[in-house]
Amino acid sequence: xxxxxxPINRRRFLAKTVLGFAAVSGSLTMPAALRAQGSGxxxxxxxxxxxxxxxxxQQGRIGATLAVDEINATGGIKGLGRIEPLLGDAQSTPDxxxxxxxxxxxxxxxxxIGGYSSSICLAVSQAAARYDLPYVVDVGVADSIVxxxxxxxxxxxPGFGVISKTALDNLxxxxxxxxxxxxxxxxxxxxxxxxSGLAKLLNAQLPAKGFEILETIPHPTPTRDFxxxxxxxxxxNPDLVIPANYYNEYVLLARTMLEQHVRPxxxxxxxxxxxxxxxxxxxxxxxxxxxxxCNHWFNPxxxxxxxxxxxxxxxxxxxxYELYMNYNAVHLVADALEHAASGDRAKLxxxxxxxxxxxxxxxxxxxxxxxxxxxxxxxxxxxxxDNDIKVILPAEFANAKAVFPVPT
Amino acid sequence: xxxxxxxxxTDDVLSPLILITAALNGLMTGSIYALVALGLTLIYGVxxxxxxxxxxxxxxxxxxxxxxxxxxxxxxxxxxxxxxPTFFALGYALQRFIVGPASRGDDRNxxxxxxxxxxxxxxxxxxxxxxxxxxxELAYGFKTIDFGFTFLAVxxxxxxxxxxxxxxxxxxxxxxxxxxxxxxxxxxxxxxAELAGIDVAHVYAIAFGIGTACIAVAACLLIPNYYVNPSAxxxxxxxxxxxxxxxxxxxxxxxxxGGLLIGVVESLGGFFFGESLGQIGIFLIFIVVLLVRPxxxxxxxx
Numbered sequence: 001x002x003x004x005x006x007p008i009n010r011r012r013f014l015a016k017t018v019l020g021f022a023a024v025s026g027s028l029t030m031p032a033a034l035r036a037q038g039s040g041x042x043x044x045x046x047x048x049x050x051x052x053x054x055x056x057x058q059q060g061r062i063g064a065t066l067a068v069d070e071i072n073a074t075g076g077i078k079g080l081g082r083i084e085p086l087l088g089d090a091q092s093t094p095d096x097x098x099x100x101x102x103x104x105x106x107x108x109x110x111x112x113i114g115g116y117s118s119s120i121c122l123a124v125s126q127a128a129a130r131y132d133l134p135y136v137v138d139v140g141v142a143d144s145i146v147x148x149x150x151x152x153x154x155x156x157x158p159g160f161g162v163i164s165k166t167a168l169d170n171l172x173x174x175x176x177x178x179x180x181x182x183x184x185x186x187x188x189x190x191x192x193x194x195x196s197g198l199a200k201l202l203n204a205q206l207p208a209k210g211f212e213i214l215e216t217i218p219h220p221t222p223t224r225d226f227x228x229x230x231x232x233x234x235x236x237n238p239d240l241v242i243p244a245n246y247y248n249e250y251v252l253l254a255r256t257m258l259e260q261h262v263r264p265x266x267x268x269x270x271x272x273x274x275x276x277x278x279x280x281x282x283x284x285x286x287x288x289x290x291x292x293x294c295n296h297w298f299n300p301x302x303x304x305x306x307x308x309x310x311x312x313x314x315x316x317x318x319x320x321y322e323l324y325m326n327y328n329a330v331h332l333v334a335d336a337l338e339h340a341a342s343g344d345r346a347k348l349x350x351x352x353x354x355x356x357x358x359x360x361x362x363x364x365x366x367x368x369x370x371x372x373x374x375x376x377x378x379x380x381x382x383x384x385x386d387n388d389i390k391v392i393l394p395a396e397f398a399n400a401k402a403v404f405p406v407p408t
Numbered sequence: 409x410x411x412x413x414x415x416x417x418t419d420d421v422l423s424p425l426i427l428i429t430a431a432l433n434g435l436m437t438g439s440i441y442a443l444v445a446l447g448l449t450l451i452y453g454v455x456x457x458x459x460x461x462x463x464x465x466x467x468x469x470x471x472x473x474x475x476x477x478x479x480x481x482x483x484x485x486x487x488x489x490x491x492x493p494t495f496f497a498l499g500y501a502l503q504r505f506i507v508g509p510a511s512r513g514d515d516r517n518x519x520x521x522x523x524x525x526x527x528x529x530x531x532x533x534x535x536x537x538x539x540x541x542x543x544x545e546l547a548y549g550f551k552t553i554d555f556g557f558t559f560l561a562v563x564x565x566x567x568x569x570x571x572x573x574x575x576x577x578x579x580x581x582x583x584x585x586x587x588x589x590x591x592x593x594x595x596x597x598x599x600x601a602e603l604a605g606i607d608v609a610h611v612y613a614i615a616f617g618i619g620t621a622c623i624a625v626a627a628c629l630l631i632p633n634y635y636v637n638p639s640a641x642x643x644x645x646x647x648x649x650x651x652x653x654x655x656x657x658x659x660x661x662x663x664x665x666g667g668l669l670i671g672v673v674e675s676l677g678g679f680f681f682g683e684s685l686g687q688i689g690i691f692l693i694f695i696v697v698l699l700v701r702p703x704x705x706x707x708x709x710x
Contacts, residue, residue, distance in 0.1 A: 220683060
């Protein structure tokens with residue numbers, strides 16, 4: 001829980017007074033280099049780096065820092081200068097998030113990026129709105145984050161609505177291509193805003209697509225024992241299990257299913273916490289095999305994406321979605337700041353609203369923000385095959401064919 | 409290639425085999441509750457106070473087991489062998505040099521001191537290790553034993569057996585050794601014991617030490633299947649209080665039976681009412697026992 005500041009304030013203060021004096025005296029005799037450099041921009045980075053979501057929060061912070069270092073290495077934002085990151089810890093709770101917002105506001109941040117979990121993002125967007133402080137969501141998918149009319153909130157990545165629709169359409173496609181072996185489903189979801197919201201959407205949409213939901217099983221985050229849940233799955237023997245939870249619980253569920261020899265025709269996740277995670281695949285390959293997911297994913301055919309992936313892996317880290325979603329968010333804000341030509345909050349909000357920034361690494365359509373939601377954003381369907389994560393849909397980004405049902 | 413387990417009664421969730429499996433899961437979880445409650449009930453039986461530092465001590469023991477695994481690569485089951493005496497010494501020292509003197513002979517003061525100690529320990533852990541959840545990964549961590557109709561995790565079966573072993577050892581100690589007899593004497597009549605030449609302060613400290621050693625063993629048994637963070641112990645101790653009340657304060661047998669019973673109730677509750685609501689059975693039992701039979705199943709009448 002610390003807001004770290006760049007210790008060169010005195011230098012910047014002196015630079016400002018020189019500029020001010022020169023402007024007042026009417027003769028701008030300062031060197032060209034100083035004029036072009038700018039006084040820098042403060043951006044708050046808010047992630048749950050401690051607590052139940054700490055792994056995801058730390059990955060998010062790594063992604064954000066990567067982008068900041070990239071931008072600062074070339075002199076920062078054109079006309080505005082270096083990004084001064086203010087690092088905050090949301091402690092995996094909404095209250096932790098809002099406390100950091102207060103600190104970042106006092107520290108005069110131009111913008112806040114992050115949040116990660118939907119419940120934290122919801123609270124943070126509200127707290128930031130009180131100060132008209134622009135807030136860019138890194139991951140948080142709940143639709144409510146961008147449908148409450150808060151002008152300060154933006155999200156570059158896709159939300160529930162488009163993800164669940166794409167996931168279900170793709171499920172139907174995959175099922176039909178395999179001869180329709182799957183009909184019954186059990187949903188296992190975590191019980192906060194993210195999981196419950198998704199479960200509700202699935203319950204509304206799955207029957208219409210011809211699937212029967214045998215049971216919807218909620219569980220808290222954290223949950224450390226899935227024996228009872230897996231017992232229920234075993235008892236009802238569904239064709240498909242659809243999990244929607246965070247990393248630790250997803251891994252534990254998959255491993256408990258493996259342990260209890262519960263193998264449905266497929267595990268199809270929608271925003272599965274670990275389903276498309278290299279960490280999971282590396283550490284527990286047997287439990288991860290054949291798991292499908294519809295989640296945030298990079299374009300495997302993009303050279304820049306693969307370059308970034310290699311850079312991250314060379315550093316000994318996993319190239320997970322939290323990392324590149326934050327990476328994108330930072331570049332989005334940097335682009336908007338350049339267009340706004342100012343660190344002023346209102347100007348930044350206007351620039352973000354009109355942004356047409358496209359990320360070279362994501363499989364998205366053209367960017368268009370409608371009340372903060374990017375309509376060009378889209379998820380991808382992945383499957384764990386050959387100890388690697390491949391994209392199986394949409395076809396234009398796919399680098400493998402789906403394997404369904406799971407071979408016995 | 410993995411073979412599938414045969415599906416169990418696809419349209420009848422209440423198949424007896426499923427319920428038996430749920431009950432077995434409950435027995436294994438319950439054995440850990442029993443061990444934690446054992447320490448608590450012993451301390452209560454002798455010192456006549458509820459030890460409010462029990463939860464924090466369990467968290468500390470979990471961290472100890474975790475660090476021993478992380479830094480020295482020692483398996484938690486092996487670690488129990490030297491962590492138990494270490495925590496015995498810790499508990500002895502805490503009672504002899506902090507709780508005992510601070511309470512100045514008044515039982516109520518002892519209660520508050522243990523509460524303060526609990527807060528101190530938990531926050532010291534939080535300061536040192538932060539709130540991140542850590543887990544231990546063992547090679548046999550997810551291996552199971554095939555019982556035909558179900559698979560039970562190896563580590564949980566081991567814990568179950570270990571708890572019985574520990575309970576037996578403790579029972580034998582209390583019955584057959586001089587120290588055990590001294591402890592029981594102090595528990596029944598403190599003044600008389602003192603007059604008979606028993607060093608009460610020493611006995612108090614031993615009882616506290618044994619209670620803390622039980623926690624250390626419980627932590628080592630728990631860690632393959634549970635997580636470690638500064639507040640992890642509290643959830644267990646809350647349930648342990650229920651077990652102590654159910655089983656009877658001061659009764660070793662009561663702690664064992666009570667723990668197993670509560671474990672089964674929790675498992676079946678979770679099965680029928682869901683993970684979030686499943687624990688409701690435990691607390692309902694707590695209230696009912698207090699109302700109907702306050703001395704518990706095996707407790708001595710007041």
